[in-house]
């Protein structure tokens with residue numbers, strides 16, 4: 001059996017090359033893209049302005065297959081979550097967050113995650129594999145089709161954040177290609193700065209990203225000093241804060257008038273004291289930046305707790321008083337476990353992390369009993 005090419009795997013450039021290989025004019029590729037991304041058509045037979053001969057040729061070698069929806073659910077606040085089947089029993093979650101002036105889709109880049117950040121539920125699930133470009137683009141396709149989104153006309157999906165499961169910079173090529181489809185006028189037509197890649201801080205890949213893609217960058221900082229950050233984000237051992245900030249400075253230097261967002265999950269008694277805010281101010285003074293404080297979202301078996309509202313506001317005030325632009329992320333969709341750090345999906349773990357986590361959970365339960 002020969003497997004067909006999934007056209008969701010290609011950006012405009014790749015699709016033009018593919019059509020050239022098939023002996024077709026490259027502009028035909030652009031016609032097909034419009035059918036896919038503006039009209040959400042997956043059957044070549046329905047592409048009425050594409051000649052019959054080409055449709056048959058495409059039929060023979062290619063297909064347009066978004067991931068299968070295993071489950072979907074809408075929260076009380078209209079946040080919508082999809083569980084999308086990948087292969088071999090794996091699944092990832094994608095979340096749409098509507099607001100009055102924009103609609104943001106939170107997209108996953110890997111099945112599970114290898115980084116093991118201590119306060120993230122995806123981290124407890126271990127890692128299986130990178131998602132293919134078609135599986136990343138497919139998440140946006142499923143949401144755009146559901147919303148009836150049409151770029152520049154029916155704009156319901158205005159922003160994408162690569163903040164779902166996984167570390168996008170460890171799936172570099174597929175993520176960059178997928179982001180190119182998101183920003184292409186013949187694709188999902190999003191503005192460059194409305195596509196945001198969030199990373200736990202892979203320094204060399206931040207530099208590479210700066211060379212190839214013009215997107216907004218968010219960095220999961222979570223602690224203002226190396227000692228604490230290494231405990232929360234083990235990757236910090238390899239790329240400590242100084243190097244991370246330097247890479248962010250280089251990224252920002254390429255883009256006048258844009259700033260880097262630093263995400264900071266507020267963990268009660270861990271990273272939420274005034275001295276942490278003061279250390280954070282010093283870091284933020286080194287580059288054009290803003291801070292996004294994320295109230296911790298709980299999950300089964302975690303030892304962390306959310307900082308209380310007053311502590312978060314006081315922390316924010318210290319930063320604001322020092323002139324550091326600081327917002328507090330509103331928790332959305334937590335009644336359907338769709339909030340930050342709660343995305344789980346189904347991960348057939350290739351590491352031993354799930355087993356370890358279960359063991360720790362049981363130990364904890366015995367301890368309490």
Ligand code: SAH
Nearest residue numbers: 120163167198199200220263296297340341
């Ligand atoms: N690996 C990338 C992409 C994931 S983004 C990264 O680390 O940036 C997911 C964001 O939610 C990150 O900032 C992450 O640190 C944060 N997060 C993870 N677990 C959380 C939790 N339980 N509560 C609130 N935020 C969490």
